[in-house]
Amino acid sequence: MDYLLLQVLNGVQLGLLMFLLAAGLTLTFGIMDLVNLAHGSLYMMGAYIAWTLIGWTDSFVLGALLALPATFALGVVVEAAVMRRLYARDHLDQVLATFGLILFFNELVRAVWGPAGKSISVPAFLAHTVEILPGVPYPAYRFAIIVTGGAVAALLAWLVARTRLGMLIRAGASNRRMIGALGVNIELLFSLVFGLGAVFAGLAGLMAAPLSSVKIGMGDDILIVAFVIIVIGGIGSIKGAFVAAMVVGQIDIIGRAFLPDLLKTFLSTSAASSAAPAISQVLVYVVMAGVLVWRPTGLFGQRS
Amino acid sequence: MSSLLASLRTPRGLLTAVLLLALAILPLLTQAFDQRYLLSIGTRIVIWAIAAISLNMILGYGGLVSFGHAMFFGIGGYAVGILAHHGMASGWIQWPAGIAAAALWAALIGALSLRTRGLYFIMITLAFAQLVYYLGAGLEAYGGDDGLTISRSRFAGLLDLRDKASFYWLCFALLCATLWFCSRFAHSRFGLVIRGAKSNDLRMTALGFPVFRYRLAAFILSGAFGGLAGILLANEGAYISPAMMSWVKSGDLIVIVVLGGMGTLFGPLYGAIAFFALEESLPPLLDLGRRGWGEYWQIAFGPMLVLVALYARGGIDSLFGRRHD
Numbered sequence: 127m128d129y130l131l132l133q134v135l136n137g138v139q140l141g142l143l144m145f146l147l148a149a150g151l152t153l154t155f156g157i158m159d160l161v162n163l164a165h166g167s168l169y170m171m172g173a174y175i176a177w178t179l180i181g182w183t184d185s186f187v188l189g190a191l192l193a194l195p196a197t198f199a200l201g202v203v204v205e206a207a208v209m210r211r212l213y214a215r216d217h218l219d220q221v222l223a224t225f226g227l228i229l230f231f232n233e234l235v236r237a238v239w240g241p242a243g244k245s246i247s248v249p250a251f252l253a254h255t256v257e258i259l260p261g262v263p264y265p266a267y268r269f270a271i272i273v274t275g276g277a278v279a280a281l282l283a284w285l286v287a288r289t290r291l292g293m294l295i296r297a298g299a300s301n302r303r304m305i306g307a308l309g310v311n312i313e314l315l316f317s318l319v320f321g322l323g324a325v326f327a328g329l330a331g332l333m334a335a336p337l338s339s340v341k342i343g344m345g346d347d348i349l350i351v352a353f354v355i356i357v358i359g360g361i362g363s364i365k366g367a368f369v370a371a372m373v374v375g376q377i378d379i380i381g382r383a384f385l386p387d388l389l390k391t392f393l394s395t396s397a398a399s400s401a402a403p404a405i406s407q408v409l410v411y412v413v414m415a416g417v418l419v420w421r422p423t424g425l426f427g428q429r430s
Numbered sequence: 431m432s433s434l435l436a437s438l439r440t441p442r443g444l445l446t447a448v449l450l451l452a453l454a455i456l457p458l459l460t461q462a463f464d465q466r467y468l469l470s471i472g473t474r475i476v477i478w479a480i481a482a483i484s485l486n487m488i489l490g491y492g493g494l495v496s497f498g499h500a501m502f503f504g505i506g507g508y509a510v511g512i513l514a515h516h517g518m519a520s521g522w523i524q525w526p527a528g529i530a531a532a533a534l535w536a537a538l539i540g541a542l543s544l545r546t547r548g549l550y551f552i553m554i555t556l557a558f559a560q561l562v563y564y565l566g567a568g569l570e571a572y573g574g575d576d577g578l579t580i581s582r583s584r585f586a587g588l589l590d591l592r593d594k595a596s597f598y599w600l601c602f603a604l605l606c607a608t609l610w611f612c613s614r615f616a617h618s619r620f621g622l623v624i625r626g627a628k629s630n631d632l633r634m635t636a637l638g639f640p641v642f643r644y645r646l647a648a649f650i651l652s653g654a655f656g657g658l659a660g661i662l663l664a665n666e667g668a669y670i671s672p673a674m675m676s677w678v679k680s681g682d683l684i685v686i687v688v689l690g691g692m693g694t695l696f697g698p699l700y701g702a703i704a705f706f707a708l709e710e711s712l713p714p715l716l717d718l719g720r721r722g723w724g725e726y727w728q729i730a731f732g733p734m735l736v737l738v739a740l741y742a743r744g745g746i747d748s749l750f751g752r753r754h755d
Contacts, residue, residue: 155549161549161552163681208736211740212739212740215739215740217495217548217549217552218489218495218684218688218692219739219740219743220739221495221497221552221681221684222684222685222688222735222738222739223735223736223739223740225681225684225685225735226731226732226733226734226735226736226738226739227732227736228732229728229731229732229735230728230729230732230733230736231732232728233726233727233728233729233732234726234729236726237726237729346677346678350556350557350560350677353553353556353557354553354557357549357550357553357554357557361549361550396570401568401570403568404564404565404567404568405568407560407561407564408561408564408565408568411557411558411560411561412561414554414557415542415554415557415558418542418543418545418546418550418554419542419545422545422546422547422550423546423550424550
């Protein structure tokens with residue numbers, strides 16, 4: 127029972143990280159009609175920039191806080207240099223150009239930080255466990271991710287639903303040309319939204335770093351899962367991204383945690399432990415295929 | 431035939447003819463100049479061109495952006511590898527099995543993915559490719575993540591695939607067959623429906639064409655040729671691994687098609703040549719600038735893709751002016 131609870135919490139933690147990544151993706155697609163494959167590169171850059179800044183400042187929190195404006199700036203620069211020219215293009219051009227950006231960023235990181243992975247250690251004040259229930263310890267760092275991720279998700283929900291910027295974002299998502307015609311400075315709005323997405327991606331990357339490692343291409347595989355999430359949730363829908371991220375987080379963790387034992391009942395131990403991660407990965411895609419067959423525009427997507 | 435001869439008079443036709451001729455005698459050239467390495471690059475170019483042509487059928491002619499085409503590399507390759515692993519080395523069994531498996535899988539996922547549009551289609555094809563990728567990585571019996579060294583297919587008495595030149599010529603013959611098929615496809619009624627649906631599928635539906643079924647048929651054909659390329663790729667390296675169907679390979683295939691010229695017969699071939707030429711020549715070129723830069727050639731290659739996407743939509747094919755067909 128405790129084990130199940132811990133796994134569910136791990137699923138929530140993974141889901142929140144995925145949501146941070148997916149939120150920027152779904153915003154840029156919903157508002158700018160942009161397929162940004164390079165979003166995972168911002169996730170990676172967030173982690174690498176944080177690694178450098180944490181090294182300089184010798185403090186996880188300070189380094190992480192400084193890394194956020196840095197990824198925002200990076201996002202704005204990328205938007206102005208490349209993305210801005212892609213909004214009016216078809217998806218194929220966007221795929222091609224942002225695929226080129228992935229190659230660029232992966233290689234840039236290899237040239238600047240070297241081919242070996244880096245590690246960010248869990249900050250000392252979080253390197254212990256907390257009792258979430260009496261007698262049930264949980265790593266404080268993972269708990270901090272849940273709290274931070276939840277807070278940022280709430281902030282985003284508030285931003286989109288209650289502020290003027292959010293109103294423009296929602297208006298932009300439903301009719302981009304109209305809000306331009308109403309005199310809203312679209313270019314500024316797009317830059318802001320892209321920078322915001324970059325911050326969320328960078329935050330997800332630097333928070334995930336102590337749990338795994340900071341390495342080249344770390345954003346690429348997770349980006350595909352983020353795309354799966356926004357497709358399941360319905361492209362452009364923040365709510366859909368949140369729900370789908372939670373579902374995918376649970377599928378992934380539950381699959382990893384319980385499939386090996388399940389498979390061992392009819393497979394050899396080694397075969398079961400190697401097949402289980404693959405199957406839990408596959409499960410995510412099966413769910414997506416199922417959702418798209420049932421609802422071709424995702425759970426909360428706009429009907430055409 | 432006469433139209434083929436007539437096309438020789440245009441710069442495009444002439445260049446294509448010279449290119450095909452050069453490819454046809456490549457093993458002789460590489461032997462004469464003692465550049466064996468070039469033959470292996472040539473083999474890979476030809477195989478990738480077959481895959482790119484098959485992707486072009488749906489991407490270029492049909493406007494369906496499939497971001498998972500490398501999965502057919504994997505299916506064709508694993509069909510060969512798995513059968514070889516169990517001692518069934520005959521190409522007469524392996525090859526039809528690989529093509530059939532690719533076609534079947536294409537039929538299954540095509541039926542699901544073609545219900546979606548736009549970004550959803552891009553993502554669902556990517557997701558299915560990832561699914562196949564992780565399945566391949568999970569097949570511990572066939573090497574899992576590390577892949578599997580296999581023996582090449584045997585065509586008893588007919589030809590020996592271990593001989594680099596004969597394998598190259600086989601690939602080249604299959605490339606010509608694929609080109610021939612694609613040209614028939616593009617000009618057939620079937621191909622015209624696919625191309626018509628690219629510009630306006632609503633109108634094609636209104637004209638009474640069951641667009642979904644046409645597209646599904648094209649998707650299956652495309653998958654079958656992709657499977658063929660996978661079979662060749664597995665035989666080229668005598669090795670299969672999930673890496674051959676990673677999503678980056680799918681991206682590379684899109685790059686090749688767009689770089690060469692979408693929806694043109696020879697575009698994917700130009701694209702494959704340009705892609706591998708860049709991959710081979712950028713590192714030494716950058717090393718000329720400063721020693722050690724060549725290792726990071728993708729820093730230059732990535733922005734080149736951005737520029738192609740932004741400013742060179744027609745690809746290499748459009749350098750020869752507008753087509754007349």
